[in-house]
Amino acid sequence: MTENKKISKKTRIGIAGGALAVAAILGYGLWLGTHPAPEPFYGMAQAKTVQVAAKVTGRVEKLLVREGDDVAPGALLMQLDIPEIEAKLREVQALQAAAGAKSSLVHEGARPQEIRAARAQELQAQAGEELARKTYNRIQTLYKDGLISKQKYDEALAQYRSARELLEMAREQLSIAQTGARTQEKEAASAMAEQAAQGVNQVASLAKEKDVTSPLAAEVSEIYIEEGEIAAAGVPLVSLVDLTDQRVVFNIREDAMPTITKGTELIAQIPALGLKNVRFTVYFINPRSDYATWRSTRQSTGFDLRTFEVRARPAEPVADLRPGMSVIVERD
Numbered sequence: 001m002t003e004n005k006k007i008s009k010k011t012r013i014g015i016a017g018g019a020l021a022v023a024a025i026l027g028y029g030l031w032l033g034t035h036p037a038p039e040p041f042y043g044m045a046q047a048k049t050v051q052v053a054a055k056v057t058g059r060v061e062k063l064l065v066r067e068g069d070d071v072a073p074g075a076l077l078m079q080l081d082i083p084e085i086e087a088k089l090r091e092v093q094a095l096q097a098a099a100g101a102k103s104s105l106v107h108e109g110a111r112p113q114e115i116r117a118a119r120a121q122e123l124q125a126q127a128g129e130e131l132a133r134k135t136y137n138r139i140q141t142l143y144k145d146g147l148i149s150k151q152k153y154d155e156a157l158a159q160y161r162s163a164r165e166l167l168e169m170a171r172e173q174l175s176i177a178q179t180g181a182r183t184q185e186k187e188a189a190s191a192m193a194e195q196a197a198q199g200v201n202q203v204a205s206l207a208k209e210k211d212v213t214s215p216l217a218a219e220v221s222e223i224y225i226e227e228g229e230i231a232a233a234g235v236p237l238v239s240l241v242d243l244t245d246q247r248v249v250f251n252i253r254e255d256a257m258p259t260i261t262k263g264t265e266l267i268a269q270i271p272a273l274g275l276k277n278v279r280f281t282v283y284f285i286n287p288r289s290d291y292a293t294w295r296s297t298r299q300s301t302g303f304d305l306r307t308f309e310v311r312a313r314p315a316e317p318v319a320d321l322r323p324g325m326s327v328i329v330e331r332d
Contacts, residue, residue, distance in 0.1 A: 038256075038331035038332070039331070040328050040329055040330050040331055041250050041252060041256075041266070041328070041329040041331065042250070042326065042327075042328055043248040043249055043250040043268070043310075043312070043326070043327040043328075043329070044248065044249055044323075044324060044325070044326060044327065045246065045247070045248050045270075045321050045322065045323055045324065045325040045326075045327055046247050046248070046249055046323050047241050047242055047243050047244075047245050047246060047247070047322075047323045048218075048241070048242040048245035049221065049239060049240065049241050049242075049323075050215060050216060050218065050239070050240045050241075050242070051236035051238075051239055051240075052077065052212060052214065052215065052236065052237055052238045052239075052240060053233070053234050053235055053236050053237055054080060054209055054212055054231050054233060054234075054237060055206065055209045055233055055234075056080075056082055056085060056206055056209050056210075056233050057082075057230065057231065057232050057233045058080030058081055058082035058085075058209075058210060058230070058231055059080060059081045059082075059228065059229070059230055059231070060078055060079075060080060060081075060225055060226065060227050060228060060229050060230075060231055061078075061079045061080060061081040061210075061227070062078060062079040062227065063077075063078045063223070063225075063226065063227045064076050064077060064078055064079070065077050065078070065220050065223070065238070066220065066223070067220050067221065067222060067223055068219065068220060069219070069220045070217075070218075070219050070220075071214040071217070071218060071219075071220060071240070072214070072217050073214060073215065073216050073217055074213050074214065075213060075214045076211055076212070076213055077212045077213060077214055077220075077237075077238050078212045078225075078231075078237065078238070079210055079211055079212070080209070080210040080211075080212065080231055081210070082206075082207070082209075082210050085203065085206050085207045085209075085210070086207060088203050089200070089203045089204060089207050092196065092199040092200045092203050093200055095196050095199065096193070096196035096197055096199070096200050098196075099189075099192045099193040099195070099196035100193050100196070102189055102192065102193070103189040103190055103192065103193040118170070118173045121170045121173065122167070122170040122171055122173075124170070125163070125166045125167040125169070125170035125171075126167055126170075128163045128166060128167070129160075129163040129164055129166070129167040131163070132156075132159045132160040132162070132163035132164075133160055133163070133164075135156055135159070135160070136156045136157060136159070136160035139152060139153055139156035139157075140153065140156070212231075212237060212238070214240060215240075216240065216242060217242070217244075218240035218241055218242045218243075219240065219241050219242075219243055220238060220239075220240060221239040221240060221241040222238070222239040223237070223238050223239075224236055224237055224238070224239070225237050241323060243321075243322065244317065246313065246314055246317065246318060246321055247311050247312065247313050248268070248280055248311070248312050248313075248314075248327045249309060249310070249311050250309075250310040250311075250312070250327075250329070251288065251307050251308070251309060251310075252307065252308050252310050253305050253306075253307050253308075254305050254306050254307070254308060255305055256331075257308060260282060260285070260308075260310055261282065261285075262282055262283060262284070262285060263281065263282060263283075264281070264282045265279055265280070265281055265282075265315075266279070266280045266281075266282065266312055266329045267279060267280075267329065267330075268280055268327045268328060268329045269327075269328050269330075270318070270321065270325060270326070270327055270328075271326055271328065272325045272326065273318070273319075273320055273321065273325070275318070278314060278318060278327075279314065279315040279316075280312035280313060280314050280315065280327070280329075281312055281313055281314075281315055282310055282311070282312045283311060283312065283313055284309075284310070284311040285308055285309070285310050285311075286308065286309050287306050287307075287308050287309070288306070288307045288308060288309050
């Protein structure tokens, strides 16, 4: 009888202890339900991305890189075939040669042979003028003595005047040959030569665009075109990602923003790399667009909570961190 009483007492104690345990568990669960743990900040790794395009339209002749390749600044990514530009370049080069020859001709002036010919014409005209002058003087003397007619006198005077004009013209021609072109003609010829040279430079600059190069050291992320296809001007051909320019973007609702300011240090983990306690520093905060981020604080009234884009950089470069990887920041 005593033993049964003892068992019954132990049973009662066990039941009481179990009840207390269940009550404690329920109380703790109720407390957790009314005091949930803060949701972590979930971010995504990003990196500087550059879309490379061509300035002119052409057909892809050679594709020299593949996705995943590392390229240096100025590395050749692909070559385009642009026959129209090459034909235009030959045309403007021919125009430049013609303009240069014209300018050189104007600046050099007459050739020595032309100057000698002009001088010979002057001597010939001078001899003709001298003969006409002497003839006129003799005719004038005879006319005064009444030995010849007025007609003969007028003919001699006309021939003398014509000879003087021919001599003056010959002297002008010799002066022009010796002096060369006028200043305005030289300036015009030089301007035309410069215009032609600039035209060559412009087309040559476009011709260089057949070589599509990398503007920075990066990794080829994506190629949007294949050999033989037409590459339109301004349309991205290759996407490059600079993995050294690391950053993480978080979308944080404003009720969690009191602890986030520029310069705030965040301790994060990167599941894809198995890393914990990676330090990031906030450097940029900006509100996101309203249509995608608002959330009402109450069902019927109250104000709307906005979402902010928060960007952070690692305190030290994180090896193998790639765009798209998740970054998690636990909150206290």
